[in-house]
Structures are given as structure tokens and as C-alpha cells.
Amino acid sequence: MRVLITGARGQVGQELMLSAPHDWQVSGFGSSELDISDAQQVRAVxxxxxxxxxxxxxxxxxxDKAETDSQRAHAVNHLGAENLAKAAQQVDCPLLHISTDYVFAGQHAKPYTEEDVPAPSSVYGASKWLGEQAITSCCKRHIILRTSWVFGLHGNNFVKxxxxxxxxxxxxxxxxxxxxxxxxxxxxxxxxWQIAEQYKTSGNSIWGTYHFSGAPTCSWYDFANEIFTQASALKLIERxxxxxxxxxxxxxxxxxxxxxxxxxxxxISQQLKIAQSDWKNELNIMLRALKDAQ
Known part of the structure; x- marks a missing residue:
């Protein structure tokens, strides 16, 4: 299975490269190697x-930077997604795309479903929502995976x-x-990778938009409290x-x-059989890795 990963130097991109199936032919490109806002470059690759x-x-x-750098945000998140979608359709290749909770206004009192209408309140959210729409209209076989509050070993994030x-x-x-x-x-x-494995096995998937995020629900304050509780227990921090x-x-x-x-x-649980992640357990895995690297 030949797989192209764009954004391979980012938080999720690096994890994708590290956890790729060993018997697959996976090519990862960072932004310096493949600028997805360049349609000609995308087609050539x-x-x-x-x-x-x-x-x-x-x-x-x-x-925050996107508020004053909207041209670049839209070039990557909107036009870049559109370039990939059009090129993928031309070579008859499915596209898996990561999106965000920021496509929503955040004024709900209950969890957002895929049926809820996006209404972004930031440049970043608007650029990602336009990217989603471009993919939906340009590439028949696609999966858009919306996620939230991303953290991990690589790159900058709230935990670090x-x-x-x-x-x-x-x-x-x-x-x-x-x-x-x-x-x-x-x-x-x-x-x-679970979605990719299902596609390889069956030659098809239940295409469309899905939500995938960690549980349980919390505030940034709750998140920070758990970070320091676990980091202290692991003796990753002195105080x-x-x-x-x-x-x-x-x-x-x-x-x-x-x-x-x-x-x-x-x-995503019902249609693709992918379980929601436990962020407290995932945080523990991350902090243990940081501890081992000290």
C-alpha cells in the first residue's frame, strides 16, 4: 500500500510516520518538501x-497569528486542502484529512455531531471549514476527521x-x-491508520465526516490540574x-x-468501530516518554 503523508513534521504527522504499518510504502513530506498551497507541486508529487x-x-x-496572517492560513487550510482533493480525485485516490472543533462557534450545550452546521468564529476556524467544503466537493472518496485540543510528544502544545x-x-x-x-x-x-487498514482490507470505506476526540470532557483548568498531578507522581517535575x-x-x-x-x-464508533480515546491515559503515556528521555 503506497501512502502519502503531508505535514509529516507536525504533531500528528510525526506520530503517523512512527506508527505506520511496516509493510506499507509510506512517504512523508514536511511543508518545506511539499507546500500543499502550490497546486503544481501537489500534482507533480x-x-x-x-x-x-x-x-x-x-x-x-x-x-492567534491567523487573525493577522489570514492569507497564509487560507492558502494552507483552504486552498491546500482543495489542491490535494482535486489531485487525489484525478488519480482516483482517497483522501483522509484532519480538521478541527474550531469550525463550530462553541455555543452549544451538548456535544457537536457531524450533522451540526459549522459557524466558525475565527480566521483559523473559517479556513479549516472552507477546506472541508473544498474536499467534500472535489474528492468523492474522502474522510474528514475533526478533532480537538491536540497534544503530544512532538511540536508545541498545551502540555509542554x-x-x-x-x-x-x-x-x-x-x-x-x-x-x-x-x-x-x-x-x-x-x-x-485504522481507517487506512479498513480501506486496504475492503477496498472501500464509509466516506464522509467524523468526530474523534478524547474523553472525559474537561476545561483547560482541569486539563492543567491533571498534567501537574501526573507529572508530580512520575517525578517529572520537582514541584x-x-x-x-x-x-x-x-x-x-x-x-x-x-x-x-x-x-x-x-x-465513528458505530460506523468505523473506532473507540474514543482516554486522554488521561494518553497523557500518562506522553509524560512517561518525556521522563524516559530526561
Whole structure:
């Protein structure tokens, strides 16, 4: 099975490369090797590799920076996704694509399903939603996997930021009125490989949009508390800072965050038999790996 992975140097991309089936021919390209916003480059790579499956892990993810760098955010998240979708359709190749909870406004009181209509409130969210629409219209065989609050061993993320700030400060103020589902890059990669394995075995899949995120639901404050509880137990850190819960209004950011971005995972469980991940267990795996690397 020939698989092309874009964004192979990112959080999820690196996990995809590390967990790829050993007997598959997997080619991973970072943004410096394949800029998906360049349609000609995308077509050339696909014509050369002739992949049987594409996994798009490439994305512009600087949420706040996107507010003033909208052209680049749209070039990657919208037009880049469209370029891949069109090229994949031309070579009759399925496309697996990672999207985000930010496509929703975050004003729900119950978990978002795939049937809920997106209404992004940030440039980043809007660019990802336009990318989803481009894929849906340009590539018949596709799966869009929406996820949330991604963390992992590679790249920058909330867990690493908390561990760093916890060593520098005695007290940390953490937003407590935004609720979601932390999701490890490792579990996202595993879910994508499960989908790929199902496709290889059957030659088909139940194409469409799916939600995949970690459980249980928590706030950023809850997440931070668990990070320091586990890190202390593992002796990864010498001391834990005092955590102070604050409201979003106390910590203004350029981009508006969804207040409620819990994703309903029922569809992926029922149709693709992929179980929701336990973020506390995934966090423990990550922290143990960081401990072993010390």
C-alpha cells in the first residue's frame, strides 16, 4: 500500500510516520518538501508517487497569528486542502484529512455531531471549514476527521507549555470556562491508520465526516490540574505550581475560542468501530516518554 503523508513534521504527522504499518510504502513530506498551497507541486508529487491513499496532516495551526496572517492560513487550510482533493480525485485516490472543533462557534450545550452546521468564529476556524467544503466537493472518496485540543510528544502544545511554565512560575492562571476534549496526536494517528487498514482490507470505506476526540470532557483548568498531578507522581517535575481558575474574559486573545467544543464520537464508533480515546491515559503515556528521555 503506497501512502502519502503531508505535514509529516507536525504533531500528528510525526506520530503517523512512527506508527505506520511496516509493510506499507509510506512517504512523508514536511511543508518545506511539499507546500500543499502550490497546486503544481501537489500534482507533480502525486504523479510521481502514484499513492493509493493520502493522509493530509498539513495545516496552518497558529490560531492567534491567523487573525493577522489570514492569507497564509487560507492558502494552507483552504486552498491546500482543495489542491490535494482535486489531485487525489484525478488519480482516483482517497483522501483522509484532519480538521478541527474550531469550525463550530462553541455555543452549544451538548456535544457537536457531524450533522451540526459549522459557524466558525475565527480566521483559523473559517479556513479549516472552507477546506472541508473544498474536499467534500472535489474528492468523492474522502474522510474528514475533526478533532480537538491536540497534544503530544512532538511540536508545541498545551502540555509542554504547562510543564515549562510550571517550572518558571509559582502560580499559573488557567482558563476554566472553555470546555472540550483533549486528544493525543498518538491516538489520532492510530485512528487514521485504522481507517487506512479498513480501506486496504475492503477496498472501500464509509466516506464522509467524523468526530474523534478524547474523553472525559474537561476545561483547560482541569486539563492543567491533571498534567501537574501526573507529572508530580512520575517525578517529572520537582514541584507543582498553584493553579488559579480564570474566565476567558480575563485572558483576551486575538482569536475567539469556542467556549464549548465537545465533539460527539458516536458516529465513528458505530460506523468505523473506532473507540474514543482516554486522554488521561494518553497523557500518562506522553509524560512517561518525556521522563524516559530526561
Amino acid at each position: 502525486l504523479q510521481s508517487l502514484q499513492p493509493q491513499l493520502i493522509i493530509n496532516a498539513a495545516a496552518y495551526t497558529a490560531v 507549555t504547562m510543564l515549562r511554565l510550571g517550572q518558571e512560575r509559582d502560580t499559573l492562571s488557567i482558563v476554566s470556562d472553555q470546555v472540550g476534549g483533549p486528544t493525543s496526536a498518538r491516538s489520532i494517528a492510530h485512528a487514521l 507543582s505550581p498553584t493553579l488559579k481558575p480564570i474566565n476567558t474574559s480575563d485572558y483576551p486573545t486575538p482569536a475567539q475560542r469556542p467556549a464549548y467544543s465537545v465533539l460527539d464520537n458516536s458516529k
